[in-house]
Amino acid sequence: MSDFKRSVRLLYTGQSPRARNFRYGLIAFDSLTIIYFIVTAAIPATSATIALNTLFGVLILLDLCARFWISDNPRRECLQIYTLADLVVVASLLLAPLFSVNLGFLRVLRGLRLIHAYHLLRDLRRESPFFRRHEDAILAAVNLFVFIFVTSSLVFVVGFDEQSGVAGYVDAIYFTVATLTTTGFGDITMTTAGGKLLSVFIMVVGVALFLQLARAVFQPSKVRYKCPRCGLNRHDPDAVHCKHCGKTLKIETEGISGA
Template identity: 75%
Template sequence: MKELKRTIRLLYTGQSQRARRFRYGLVVFDALTIVYFIATAALPTTQVTAVTNTVLGILILFDLVARFWISDNLRRELARIHTLADLLVVGSLLLAPLLTENLAFLRVLRGLRLIHAYHLLRDLRRESVFFRRHEDAILAAINLFVFIFVTTSFVFVLAFDEQAGFAGYIDALYFTVATLTTTGFGDITMTTAGGKLLSVFIMVVGVALFVQLARAMFQPSKIRYKCSECGLNRHEPDAIHCKHCGEQLQIETAGSTVA
C-alpha cells in the first residue's frame, strides 16, 4: 500500500513527464465532463445518461479519494473550493436516482476544477509563457464561465418545465446574460420573490466577476513569482529585480521579452 500511495502521490504532485501528462489528462477529463454536463442539463434523463452520470460520479469520486489519501493536510484539502464543488457534483450524480429534484445545475460546478488545482497551475506557470502573462485573465474567464452556466442551469430548473428542452435552456441562458449585464430587456422576467432575489444575486455577483475579467484583461500584464526577500509575488514579465526590495529575481522564461 505504501508503494501504491507513493506512486499516486508522484502522479499528482511529481515533476516527471509522466506526472505532467497525467495532470494534463485530468484537465482534458475535466473539460469533457463540464461540456457533457452543460450539453445534458436541459435533456430528460434516459437510461444511457443515468448510467453515464453514475460512471462519471464514480470516476470523480476515485479522484477525490486519491487526493484525500495523499494529502498531508486533509482539512486544507477539504477547504479548497474545487474540492467542495467536486463533493457536490459527486452527490448530485450518485444520489440523483434517489431524489425527485433536478440537481443538474450543481454538476456544472465541475468547471471549477479547470486549472484551479495548485500543481497544474505550477505546471502551466513553468511551461507556458502565455499563461504566465495572462493568468489572472484566464482564471477570471473560467470563473465567469462557470458562474454563467451554473446560474443558467439553476434558472432552467427553477423557472422552466423539463419539457422545455433545449429551447428553454437557451431562454435561461439569455435571461442570465441579460440580467448579468443589467441590460434588462424585460421579455423574460422572474415574478416570484425567490426569482427576484435570484435576479439580484446574478446582477451583483455576475457584474463583479465581469469587472474582474475586464480588469485582468486590460491592466498591465504581471507574472506570479514570489520574491525570496520580501515576498512580493507579482512582477513585470521581464523583471530581473524586485521593484519593492531590489532582490534579484530568477523568473523562468522561454527567452522572449516584452517590449
C-alpha cells in the same frame, strides 16, 4: 501498499513526463464531464443518462479518494474550493435518482476543477508561455464561465418547465447573460420573490466576475515571482528590482525576439 501509494502520489504531484501527462489526462476528463453536464442539463433523465451519471460520479469519487489518500493534510484538501465543488457534484450524481428536483445545475460546478488544481497551475506556468502571460485573464474567464453555466442551469430549474428542453435552456443562458451585464431587455423576467432574489444575486456576483475578467484583460500584465525579501509576488515582466523593497530580482524571461 506503501509502494502503490507512492506511485499514486507521484502521478498526482511528480514532475516526470508520465505524471504531467496523467494530470493533463485528468483535465481532459474534467473538460469532457463539464461539457456533458452542460449539454444534458436541459435533457430529461433517461436510463442511459442515469447510468452515465453514475459512472461519472464513481470516477470523480475515486479521484477524490485518491487525492485524500495521498494528501499530507486531508483537512486542508477537503477545504479547497474545487474539492468542495466535487463533493457537491458527486452527491448530485449519485443521489439524483432519490430526488424529484433537477440537480443538473450543481454538476456544472465541476468546471471549478479546470485550471484551479495547484499542480496543473504549476505545470502550465512552467511549460506554457501563453499561460504565464495571461494567467489572470484565463483564471477569471474560467470563473465567469462556471458562474454563467451554473446560474443558467439554476435559472432553468427555477424559471422554466423541464419539458421546454434545449430552447428553454438557451433562454435561461440568455436571461443570465442579460442580467449579469445589466442590459435588462425585459423580454424574459422572473416574477416570483425567489426568482427576483436570484436575479439580484446574478447581477451582483456576475458583474464582479465580469469586471475581474475585464481588469485582467486590459490592465498591464504581471508575472508571478515571489520577492525573497518582502514576499511581493507580482512584478512587471521586465522588473529588475522589487518595487516594494528594492531587492534585486532574477525573474526568468524568454528574452527579446527580433532585431
